[in-house]
């Protein structure tokens with residue numbers, strides 16, 4: 001890091017990737033975690049079977065910019081609103097929330113109304129996820 | 141209310157934000173540290189180190205459970221390497237943590253380069269957790285090289301974790317890790333060869349320099365929570381021995397010296413660099429060194445003499 005960067009106090013984007021609920025599909029979450037790391041971000045991976053409470057507590061303690069939820073179980077309409085409510089309750093409404101996995105189109109619209117910034121389905125290029133994450137946080 | 145005051149009142153969000161500050165720019169946190177410093181230094185800082193995958197995080201989690209049950213207030217710092225190429229990091233130690241809600245405060249720290257930055261951020265991160273009220277801090281780092289030993293210098297009790305067999309323990313001993321361990325844990329003792337590894341370790345420790353505290357070698361299966369209570373007991377015993385040690389005051393003085401020296405070096409460098417940058421001398425001198433017209437030490441001398 002150069003002196004100038006140091007003075008500007010730049011820090012990498014911090015992202016928490018969580019798998020809420022009983023969903024055991026973790027390939028997508030791991031691929032996205034690695035892609036974001038390779039793009040220079042600090043990625044906290046929580047592992048499987050997290051409750052919304054655990055995810056939000058981890059996001060708070062890790063002071064992340066982004067919370068990414070990976071859900072392929074179909075339970076997104078209960079899990080995602082729970083996470084968003086808990087974030088709000090902790091005064092963390094400024095944290096960017098994104099969701100990936102198997103999410104039907106109409107549900108994706110519903111989640112966006114609740115405050116989810118983007119929903120990424122199967123086949124999404126990781127480059128697109130990296131670009132979106134940078135743009136939504138406003139840092140490299 | 142200042143961030144420091146909020147931390148002292150037990151605000152978790154304030155603690156999290158202050159940790160971000162000490163990680164990103166040590167100086168941004170100078171005033172916070174100044175505010176909370178009188179409320180730091182208590183309790184026990186336990187370093188847990190060892191090769192990748194030996195079970196450090198699992199052990200840290202089980203120890204956290206043990207100490208919570210014993211009425212301690214537990215904080216965890218888990219350090220993982222940043223990629224030297226991209227600066228990114230995958231911080232995966234939380235995967236091993238059982239949900240303990242907000243009872244345990246855990247923070248994952250990336251090394252962010254090797255310029256001593258982490259060595260500077262670590263004592264501050266510990267101080268913030270202590271100011272917040274934590275009196276048992278578990279500090280996990282991957283055992284690899286000198287920065288490791290630096291970070292472990294901030295722990296009161298250092299646990300070195302190894303696993304049976306494969307000779308990788310021998311490598312760990314070579315790396316000088318034998319000297320920094322106050323407690324040795326042979327984890328995954330469900331695997332063959334645990335007894336032999338324990339024997340070898342004990343022998344090597346007996347060969348080492350005489351110390352008032354002979355490091356115990358304990359076996360564990362962190363995953364199954366076997367042997368964890370004994371490790372917690374050993375930590376508390378080591379802590380008592382340490383506190384009654386007549387050299388304790390001297391050690392505190394050494395620690396203080398290191399912290400003040402670091403801060404001094406830091407402030408002086410920043411002062412000289414920012415003033416040289418302001419009057420344009422910085423880039424001139426860098427160019428002279430790059431073109432071999434001036435040596436680096438000579439350049440440094442010129443820069444700070446010019447400013448006196």
Ligand code: B12
Pocket residue numbers: 017022023024025026027028029031032067068069070071072073074098099100101102120121122123124125126129
């Ligand atoms: C592989 C697979 C499995 C493997 C999982 C292995 C593993 N460790 O991950 C195994 C065989 C174990 C499995 C089991 C089951 N599966 Co399955 N499985 C699949 C399959 C074929 C591919 C999933 C996958 O890995 N894709 C590759 C990754 C890279 O893609 P991805 O996860 O979608 O991730 C991408 C995006 O979604 C997004 N993304 C994902 N997460 C995140 C997170 C963030 C932060 C961001 C930004 C983006 C993002 O970016 C990624 C890159 O593009 C899908 C079908 C499908 N085509 O999706 C079914 C599927 C997900 N499975 C399904 C089912 C029903 C099951 C089982 C219940 C089957 C059963 N009856 O036993 C079990 C449940 C297991 C459990 N405990 O949860 C259903 C789910 C139906 C639903 N949601 O309504 C699917 C959709 C198949 C189907 N069409 O019915 N499965």
Ligand SMILES: Nc1nc2c(ncn2[C@@H]2O[C@H](COP(=O)(O)OP(=O)(O)OP(=O)(O)O)[C@@H](O)[C@H]2O)c(=O)[nH]1
Pocket residue numbers: 191192193194195196197198199233236282327328329330331360361362363364
């Ligand atoms: N067989 C066995 N496996 C264990 C034991 N303790 C932990 N493990 C497993 O060892 C693997 C690594 O454990 P971690 O706790 O992540 O190890 P670590 O040292 O923190 O790993 P890094 O942080 O990646 O260096 C996991 O799959 C654990 O479940 C044990 O006592 N026996």
Ligand SMILES: [Mg+2]
Pocket residue numbers: 196197198232233280
């Ligand atoms: Mg670990």
